[in-house]
Amino acid sequence: MFAWSLELAWLIVLLPFAAFALIGLFLHRWPRLSAYLSILAIGLSFGLSVLVAAHVFLGGMQETFEVSMRWLAMPGLNVDMGLLIDGLTAVMLIVVTSVALLVQIYSWGYMHGDPGFSSYYAYQSVFAGAMLGLVLANNFGQLFVFWELVGLASYLLIGFWFGRHSAKNAAVKAFITNRVGDFGLLLGILFLQIIFGTLNFSGLAAEVAGYTNTAILIVVSILLLAGPIGKSAQFPLHVWLPDAMEGPTPVSALIHAATMVAAGVYLIARAFFIFSATPEVMMLIAVIGGFTALFAATIALVQNDIKRILAYSTLSQLGYMVMAMGIGAMTAGMFHLMTHAFFKSLLFLAAGSVIHAIAGEQDIWKMGRLKDKMPITTWTFVIGALALAGIPPLSGFWSKDEILLGAFAGGYTGLYLLGTLVAFMTAFYMFRLIFVVFFGSGKGVEKAHESPPVMTIPLIILAVMAVIAGFVGSPLMDYAFARFVTYPGAVHYEASTMVIAISSLVAIAGIGLAWAIYQKEWINHLQMRERFSGIYTLLYNKYYIDELYHWLGQRFVYGTAKALFWFDIYVVNGLVNGLAALTGGAGKVLRYTETGQVQTYAAYMLAGVIVIVGLVVLAGFALLI
Amino acid sequence: MSWTLLSVEIALAALGSVLLMLGLLLPEKGRRVMQPVAVIALLGILILGGGLYTAQYSLFNGNYQIDPFGSFFKLLFVAAGILVILSAGRYLERFEERVNEFYSFMIFALLGMVVMASAGELITLYIGLELMTVSFYILTAYLLQDKLSAEAGLKYLILGALSSAILLFGISLVYAVTGTTVIADMAAQFSMQPVMIAGIILILTGFAFKISLVPFHMWAPDIYQGAPIPVTAFLAVGSKAAAFAAMVRVFVIAFPVSTFDWPLLLAILAAITIVVGNLIALVQTDIKRLLAYSSIAQAGYIIVGLVAYNTYGLKGVLFYAMLYVFSNMGAFAAATIVEVETGSTDIKAFNGLARRSPMVAAIMTVCMLSLAGIPPTAGFVGKFYLFSGAIQADYLWLAFVGLIMSMISVYYYLKVAKAMYIGTNDDVSAIKPGKAVGAALWVCLAGTLLFGLYPGPLSNLAQVAIQIFL
């Protein structure tokens, strides 16, 4: 069924890039046309992705589909460009194209009238193309190229309003922080090439299986892991993601919540055969993920900016996914990635709708009672929050449970308890946000109004997805998701009633506590803040991590830079200038060999012949002796 | 044997004659059709040549070879010819009523190159070479009223004829030893005698003159500077590539490396060429002279591939020769526009070009980056092939020299870019290149970027072409 769609899969990547090229070259003066073209391209990509996914899931494709062509060949390194399609790819294709399509439609309303409308759509297209190229890559080389392109698109979009100082800084911060991770990833990829002689995923899988040098494998895995830690904003490289909220809200929804940040998780899944080969690295991944989940959730409890709360929630959920990878529940992690993409982009877009309605205000304490003015936004947001909190039978419930179940049944009791605690916090901070912004007792904002249909319709579609997307991995559908997205080494467990019951209860308890504090105000949150002011300040300031990095940067980076600067000015420059003067001088002298006299030229030629003959004769004598 | 195998050569000869006669028959105003006629006919010949790409026949007892190697260069020459004719643009107005003959001399020079690339025998090779060279004598001196052009023509004539005589003397010596002039039969008759070595060295000198290896390069800067700029462009990409084609065929097939280590000799010449060409280019102020020294250095790079004498190296020679057509023609097309507009070939004339015509400046920059070998342009991939070939063949020092000098070369290539983007000019009127020149520029840009981003297809073509040597 639809087997032909696999042959056309390269179009999925190419269409957005073509849209980007056309907009960049010809259409930038026609913003509406640019947007139409961009949406059309991603729409076609979405259609093709649906066909591919239908073939993979409904058609029961068993083996993976792979095509490849040689892009660059040199001694010791062959880089291919290829497509790899299996269950994992198909899921990512659907997630990326559907969310990107909805976000681009939504942006039509959100970005309306912006002077950079065309470039916005051009960047969106390049992002979509790069992200799709990343998930379709069949080797690490290609993956890295698109990985960097995705980073570039993210940089451009975070700094989209480059007139704002904070947006510029945030873009630079995101780029530099990602560089740190990418450097490790690149080193890891180079090591793979050196050790195994190939970068192809299936080729590597075969090689790694027979490889016994655990120490080297651990080093390579940790280097590779640096990439996901940066891109998926895990501790300690998480600092860029909250700042990335300076970009337009649809960008935050697409790139910094649903898709790009999930690329790190995707990479771990794609290269699961390498990571799962060493239990030590798996433990490290699990701990990093679990720690990030808890750490970010605690910060989210006290933030006041609506987008920052969602950003820390994203960090926390990414931590969940990474933790799932670490405990071997790779399928559960990918499942959560998918459901999270839907409900988190829904939450961001709904938040964007709120921000759009009240003229760019992002402080939740300046909002209130928005449910009357913006019913669609309110109720879709509530659905998204319920899904995130893990209330059955919404999508987040099924995927989060899978992860907790994996931790519980796999014997990682500590991580299980941690996960449950985070689930409680998640429910609490999300509903703190909801009660304050949409319900609450505040006097409300006068001029608020519901957003236009071009923005609310994507919200409704995403809300539907947030409700139903979870069923594909539920026992109700016989764990269909797990049958298609799995690799050797990944574990999967049957649902346990106890885990389900506990996590549901915890989520409801979290909502209840938020209701008690922020809706009914039985407990005065301002007094609470006074009483625990030490913890509050610590959390509010995000554990002072940014300040710590700043201080470290000042001390070490600038110190080293000063020393290097001195070296550069006095030693390197001296050397370079000296050499430059030497080469320039040589050029000046040599040019005067060219006298303009034709017979001199002839003499040079004949002298050349004589010298060559002389050399050969001498060499001949040398051979004789 | 079928005549269709020679269709490219026949078509070129016919085209040259037809253009010559058209020029006589057409009234003054009607001659404007000659450019489109020439371009369309050459495009047809390009397709014809592409269709014959994989054909492999030995005609006239081995005197003439139809094989992918020759076909690769045929495509290269015809593509270069099209680009030269397109990019000449308004410069042709300077030729006044003799412009029709200009086209036919171009086509005859092209035919000479084609014969050189396919010649399987030294006499045939010599005829092709002379057809090309004599046409170029005339083309170089085409602006007779211009002192520089006439002087360049005379210099080229004297030095060119001298080099032909040296080449011929070498051929006669090799003929004396082997008793044949058919390239394919020579290796069997090869015997290590002083006469033979002398012959090889003289033949090498003849080719080295054409591809301007130091110290046989002295003609190039003067002739490049003096000749009309479209002719300079054609000399730089066409004449040089033809000499490469002939040289590779003769040396690889006829002279076995096991008896006489000519690659070592060439390696020394290549190293000197790369160093001297780049160093003198550093201090040039005239764009044509700068490009002349740059092309000397580039010839040194290409020879590295022949020195390497392995798959990578030979593939690199073909790959580089092809990308060089696009990158260098882009640079020359931009220089033509500037010369037509400002009447000057000084680099200062490029000042402020980025504001006067952003497109021309951008394409010129990309071409310059490609010549300097900076990724993701084609020049990088080409140098990569050449130098990895050299490293494989244990000529590490040569690759090292090449890399160092490539780095130095970035300076003078970017000097032009600097003039265009940072330099200021009193004249800020917009420059509008004509449609034909614009098309040539876009083709050059496309070639330079495409071969850099996706070298696969061209690399495969080159691979097929060098199969005849393996």
Place this chain on the structure above:
Amino acid sequence: MIGFQHYLLLATILFAVGIYGVLSKRNAVAVLMSIELMLNSVNLNFVAINRYIVTDQAVGQLFALIVIVVAAAEVAVGLALIISIFRQRKSVSLNDFNLLKW
């Protein structure tokens, strides 16, 4: 008895004389003539080789004929060029042609 060696020697001497002419004569026409001398020495070589070494085919003689024809073409172009330059500059001395340098 005059043999192959003598022809070869004569050809080499002619070639060397030609080179001397190219390097020392200042008149462009004389330089062209010297180059003709070099080409003729090559012709002599070819014919002699054909006569003494490779006797079964007439390749060498053919080559000599072709060289004569090509040389004639070259000289025709060369003289035309020199004449038009002479009209322009009233000089055919190579010393005067050094506008292009450095």
